[in-house]
Amino acid sequence: MRIIFHNLVTLEQAIERLLKFAKPLGSEEVDITEAYGRVLATDIVAPVDVPPFDRSTVDGYAVIAESTYGASELTPVELELVGRVEAGEWPSVEVHMGEAVEIATGAPLPRGANAVVMVEYSQERDGKVRVFRSVAPGENVMSAGSDISAGEVVLKKCTRLTAREIGVLAALGIRRVSVIKKPRVSIISTGNELIPPGATLSFGKLYDVNSYSLAAAVREAGGIPILHGIVKDDEKEYRTALQKALLTSDVVLISGGTSAGVADLTYRVLGELGEVLFHGIMVKPGKPTLAAVVNDKVVVGLPGYPSSALMIFHIIVRPYLLQLQCLEPESAMVVRAKLAYSIEGAKGRRALYPVVLVMRDNEYRAYPLYAESGAISVLARSDGYITVPENVEFLQEGEEVEVYLFERYKPAELYFIGSHDPLLDSILAKHNVKAVYVGSMGGLMALKRGEADIAGCHIYDPETGVYNIPFVKKLGIRNVAVVGLFEREQGLILQKGNPKSVRGIEDFIRPDIVIVNRPRGTGTRALLDALLDSLAKKLNMPLEELTKKIKGYTYEVKTHTAVAAAVAQGRADVGIGVRFAAELYGLEFMPLGWEQYDLVVKRDVLDKTLDIVEEVLQNLPPGYRRYEWSNKIKFEN
Structure with a gap:
């Protein structure tokens, strides 16, 4: 009997029919030494800050930066050497103005210091250091938590683990990780003409190519190939091999026996044992390809010609195997993009910048990520990297660059750019939302340029007493709405038991108090500066003079948990942050009040954003609360 092809399907239809049966295979736990190439079965939430303490990135001298102002080769500044600290030991000495502590690369920064002078720019003699x-x-x-913040969703479920992600796991102290099971794929080659490689090739015989090329392709797709050898064109032998393969694997691939020849058995046998999904695809080569479901397992009959079998495998089988592992097929490894902002070269060296890609109107915008020494999380978050040649000093904003992708770029449904919040981050990780954290003002600017769909903001305007809306107006951002999200409780994060008896902001100017601060452009920094401005007026002194009296005012860290880390480790006595960070580290928390955290949203994604907002508000933990504008539009422009 000769099979006639009816109702041929398109490639897209063939892929779609297979993917309907891409059921999860479950998970297993493996050691990180065996995790390369595996796929995460759950989100990875950072249990600690990385690094866990403020540390030096160079060999040199830990100092108070202000002690070195004015130093040059002609007019060096002389500091008193008061101690040394090596990597792996905790410093017992405190740095004051006019003092320096010798420090090794990777060693913890001693209390009081806020910078390190490189040894190349110093000279030590007779207990003195000339800068x-x-x-x-x-x-x-490199400050605590500047690479990875405790409580942050640092790696998402369905992430394929490469050297970068495994480095992240090791940096977090995670030794065993839950991964999705690899699909076991049986491979059967059919045909009386086939013999195994290594055998003597007699007239009319061919070496079995497909068993080995398909096995390699299965490995490349993350599967485990199981070779069943060559099966003759005999129905009994064919059925026996197929039933054995179904018992030992998740997927079965059969090469040959799919065309309209009289010896072809695949269509007939699979039709008797299960349901044929399709037989014949509108493609050349590869027309006779078929697929069926037998005992809830997918069986794919591939063409016998090796080139056809391998091409069809990559077009329709590979996506199925990848989806069994929660993965998608890769795209081209190089894309062209425009820089979101200018970057510097490395002055005679080739500079490599990890970037996050944002796609707008079929055009990529590349956000370079500035990584501190030893930073690992930057590579895990990035889509690829760009290079700045040795002879180029800088690349301008808007300049076109080539992005070398680490993996296939995955366009997001929404792009969030703005201020980081740990609760919001945990919700965004569950959606097809790409998040880039650049601070409240950076988010608003990205929204104005059309790169962001959503900007997270908590900037207080002291002139109007209103959060966020005045800045949207001042920047002239159009076609957006400001949506109320929640209020966060901000306050003083203090050492357990408050041993210094800090009563409020007024104690920041005490000579025995060291604070930890946040960078300019963050809402928390704006809150502190507003409080200090009120204090300065109360004390009848300029704000600049007041801040000079505050030890640690120029000591800045990137996250709320980094503030808590500095206090917990004694680097500082107090800092301002959210209650969440204080409770994470088991510290005291003295409320200062509640701040509004809002989302500035493009109108065309407002409905999707409101769904996310409602999800965030369903179970607010301590330190968060709804307010009258939660999940409501506060302003439209």
């Missing part, structure tokens, strides 16, 4: 170049606060320092 030939001034440093700025935070220079050559």
Whole structure:
């Protein structure tokens, strides 16, 4: 009997029919030494900050940056050497103005210091350190939590683990990880003409190519190939091999026996044992391809010609195997994009910048991620990297660059750019939302440029007493709505038991108090500066003079949990942050009040955003609460 092809399907239809049967295979736990190439079965939430303490990124001298101002080769600044700290030990000495502590790369920063002078710009003699170049606060320092923030969803479920992600897991102290099981794929080659490689090739015989090429393709797709060898064109032998394969695997691939020849058995046998999904595809080569479901398992009959079998595998089988593992097929490895902002070169060296890609109107915008020394999380978050040649000093905003992708770029449904919040981050991770955290003002600017769909903001305007809306108006951002999300409780984060008896902001100017601050442009920094401005007026002194009296005012960290880490480790006595961070570290929390955290949203994605907002508001933890504008539009422009 000769099979006639009827009702041929398109490639898209063939793929769609297979993907309907892409059921999850379950999970298993593996050691991170065996996790390369595996796929995460759950989100990875950071249990600790990375790094866990403020540390030096160079060999040199830990100082108070202000002590070095004015230093040059002609007019060096002389500091008193008061101690040394090596990597792996905790410093017992405190740095004051005019003092320096010798420090090794990776060693914890001693209390009081806010910068490190590179050894190349210093000279030590007779207990003194001469500094030939001034440093700025935070220079050559990697602060606690600046790479990864405790409580952050650092790797999402369905992420394929490469060297970068495994480095993240190791940095978090995670030794075993839950991964999706690999699909076991049986491979059967059919045909009386086939012999295994290595055998003597007699007249009329061909070496079995498909068993080995398909096995390699299965491995590339993350599966485990099981070779069943060559099966003759005999129905009994064919059925036996197929039934054995179904018992030992999740998917079965059969090459040959799919055309309209009299010896072809696949269509007839699969039709008797299960349901044929399609027989014949509108493509050349590969027309005789078929697929069926037998005992809830997918069986695919591929063409016998090796080139046809391999091409059809990559077009329709590979996407199915990847989806069994919660993965999608890769795209081209290089894309062209326009820079979101200018970046500098490395002065004689080739600079590599990890980037996050945002797609707008079929055009990529590349957001370079500035990584501090030793930072790992930047690579995990990025889509790829760009290069700045050795002879280029900088690349301008809007300049076109080539992005070398780490994996296939996955366009997001929504792009969130703005201020980080740990609760919101945990919800965004459940949706097809790409988040880039650049602070409230950075988010508003991205929204104005058309790169963001949503900007998270909590900027207080002291002139009007209103959050966020005045800045949307001042920047002239059009076609957006400001949606109330929640209020967060901000307050003083203090050491357990409050040993310094800090009563409020007025104690920040005490000589025995060291604070930890947030960067300019963040809502928390704006809150502190507003409170200090009120205090300065009360004390009848300029704000600049007041801030000079505050130890640690120029000591800045990137996240709320980094503030808590600095206090918990004694680097600082107090800082301002959200209650969540204080409770995470078991610290005291003295409320200052509640701040409004809003979302500034493009009108055309407002409905989708409101759904996310309602999800966030369903179970608010301590330190968060609804307010009158939660899930409501406060302003439209």
